Each structure stands twice: as C-alpha cells, then as structure tokens.
Amino acid sequence: MTRSQQSDEWKKQMMDAVAEDFDVKHQVLQKLHEQKKHKEAYFMKKKISLILAATLVLGATTAFAAMKVYELKNDQGEVVVKVNETQTKPEVLESTRDIINEVRETLKPGASVAVYVPGPENPDKNVRFMQAPLMQTNHSALQTEVGSFVGIPTELVGGYKFSEGFIHHQVNYSQPELFESMIQEAEKNNKKVVVRDLPIDPRIDRLNITYKGTKGEVFLILTNFEKVKWVSSEAGPDETVEKVTVQKKEALYHVQKLEDKETKYVEFYNDKKKQLLEVRTVAAEITKEDLLAIAEKLK
Structure with missing residues (x-):
C-alpha cells in the first residue's frame, strides 16, 4: 500500500495500523501487511529510513533478490502494484517488538504517533509510525464517516454481511x-524509546471492512491512491501469486501461510476511484472462487 511522488531516492516499508482491541484474526492480517508493503517516500535531508509500522510490530523485511515480478497496471498502462517473488523470509526484531507493543497499548482510537527505538536492531535509525484506526460497527454511521470515499455494501456476494469497519x-x-x-533526544538522554504525537489528516488513507458469513469472515480493504504512484510488496517462500481477471481487468490472487493460518486474497485497481481493493480471508472454507465472485461485483 506511495506517500509521495516527489522523489524515488529511497523507499520506506509500510506496515498498517490496527485497533487496540484487535483479536487474532486481525493480527494475522496485520502481520502479513507488516512483512510486505513498500512505498516511495519524500526525499529527506538525511537518509533516515522511515518504517511505517503497525501497532503490532514484528520487524522489518530484509533485502531480497527478486525471482519473478508480478505487476498490475492502471488504464494508462502505468504500474501501480509490483509483487517481487523472493525466497527470503522477513527478519524478526524480538526486543523492539516488546517496546513497540507497549506503546501500542497506550494509543486511543484515531491516535497516530512516531516512535524511535535506538539500539543494535535499528542500525539505520528507523522511525516507526503507528496509528490506531477508528472502529465503527454501525453501517450507516460508517457510511456517513467515509462519505464519498466509497459506497459500503451491506452484503457481499455469498451472503457475507457487514460487521464492522476501521478507518485509517x-x-x-x-x-x-x-x-x-527524536533521534537526537534518544542519544542525548540515553532513552530506550522516544514517542511523538502526529497530527491526523481528515482524508482517508485506508478503510478495512469486515463481513461475516456461514463459511467465515471476509475482509474488504480499500486503499486511497490519490497520492500514490505505485506500491511494491514481497511474495516470500510461503506465498504463491497468480494473475487472475476481475471485472475484465488483470488482478492478482495471493495465498500466504503465516504460523498456523493461511490467508487468501485478491487485489485489483479501480481507476475511476483511484483505489486499490483487496478481498481477503483467513477462513479455510472460503475459496479462491468465492473471493473472485465477491471482487467481480464490487464497485
């Protein structure tokens, strides 16, 4: 899921935010995002490698040698999604994870902070970002909050009904x-962590919506691409990717294993709305065909 097209001098890893009270199913989805998303970043005076971290942080993705690249393009033929196949697994930063999760527990819904954790696990002086999204369980109220960003379906193909939404x-x-x-403060005062509040832009960056059915849950994720040039991600050794067709356009279907879970998702680009859409599940009974059927009818 880029913040800027001002420069391609360097890149930052994007990891998505979760609510303070997310349960296991959401944590699984978050871990997948934490291991994957890369975006272009603003050029900065110093090469401070910024990591967009989630409220559950497992660690940064290591460098990799791409074996195969999958791409999605917009109607102008420009690449908007790149998926690099690799055999490299993400590096887990154990000690940093505990500190980050302590910060996470202090966040109220809607809050956003920058976090700097110095130490040997952070040689590049990464500044991490965490945001606890706003949760809404009422469909009408959620639709009012997101406005014209998207018309939220009350039900998806297959009988999956709206359950809750999270606004980032x-x-x-x-x-x-x-x-x-922040880096200077940590070094001067020998601090283990420095946290700063960040102002929130009222514009929506991403919307996560949960739907429930007899087979399990489906997650609809819409990412705002108005300020995004392209997104790159990694398909590691535990993930398979294939080209599929959704609404007469190319799309990507992913299957990835994580611990004792397996996530399946379809992602495709909506040129009219300038949004990247993902239809995800961690339910074993929900099939590739089910996800494609849902994606086919989304507007």
Whole structure:
C-alpha cells in the first residue's frame, strides 16, 4: 500500500495500523501487511529510513533478490502494484517488538504517533509510525464517516454481511526535523524509546471492512491512491501469486501461510476511484472462487 511522488531516492516499508482491541484474526492480517508493503517516500535531508509500522510490530523485511515480478497496471498502462517473488523470509526484531507493543497499548482510537527505538536492531535509525484506526460497527454511521470515499455494501456476494469497519486517516510522513530531533533526544538522554504525537489528516488513507458469513469472515480493504504512484510488496517462500481477471481487468490472487493460518486474497485497481481493493480471508472454507465472485461485483 506511495506517500509521495516527489522523489524515488529511497523507499520506506509500510506496515498498517490496527485497533487496540484487535483479536487474532486481525493480527494475522496485520502481520502479513507488516512483512510486505513498500512505498516511495519524500526525499529527506538525511537518509533516515522511515518504517511505517503497525501497532503490532514484528520487524522489518530484509533485502531480497527478486525471482519473478508480478505487476498490475492502471488504464494508462502505468504500474501501480509490483509483487517481487523472493525466497527470503522477513527478519524478526524480538526486543523492539516488546517496546513497540507497549506503546501500542497506550494509543486511543484515531491516535497516530512516531516512535524511535535506538539500539543494535535499528542500525539505520528507523522511525516507526503507528496509528490506531477508528472502529465503527454501525453501517450507516460508517457510511456517513467515509462519505464519498466509497459506497459500503451491506452484503457481499455469498451472503457475507457487514460487521464492522476501521478507518485509517492520512498522516504527514515528511517531517525530517521532527524525526531528527527524536533521534537526537534518544542519544542525548540515553532513552530506550522516544514517542511523538502526529497530527491526523481528515482524508482517508485506508478503510478495512469486515463481513461475516456461514463459511467465515471476509475482509474488504480499500486503499486511497490519490497520492500514490505505485506500491511494491514481497511474495516470500510461503506465498504463491497468480494473475487472475476481475471485472475484465488483470488482478492478482495471493495465498500466504503465516504460523498456523493461511490467508487468501485478491487485489485489483479501480481507476475511476483511484483505489486499490483487496478481498481477503483467513477462513479455510472460503475459496479462491468465492473471493473472485465477491471482487467481480464490487464497485
């Protein structure tokens, strides 16, 4: 899921935010995002490698040698999604994870913070971002909050009914002076962690919606691409990717294993709305055909 097209000098890893009270099924989805998403970033005075971290942080993705690249393009023929096949597994930063999760527990819904954790596991002086999304269980109220961003279906193909939604707002990630001051504060005062509140842009960055059916749950994820040039992600040794067709356009179907779970999802691009859509599940009974049928009818 890029914050800017001002420069391609370097890239930052995007990890998505979760609500403070997310249960296991959401944690599984979050871990998948944490291991994958890359976006272009603003060029900054110093090469502070910014990591967009989730409220559950397992670690940064290691460098990889791409074996195969899958792409999705918009109607203008521009690449909007790149998936790099690799045999490299993500590196897990154990000690940092505990500190980050302690910070997570303090976040209220809608809050966003920048977090700097110094130490040998952070040699590049990464500044992490966490946002606890706003949760809404009432369909009408959620539709009012998101406005014209999308018309939220009350039910998906296959009888999956709306359950809840999580709104992630945009954040200004181009604040080099702030990030440099956090690093200096940690070094000067020998702090284990430095946390700074960040202002939230009222515009929606991403919307996660949960639907429930007899086979299990389906997650609809819509990412705002108005300020995004392209997104890249990694398909590791535990993930398979294949080209499929949704609404007469190319789409990607993923299957990835994580611990004792397996996630399946279809992703495709909506040119009219400038949104990347994902239809996900961790339910074993929900098939590839089920997900494609749902994606086919989304508007």
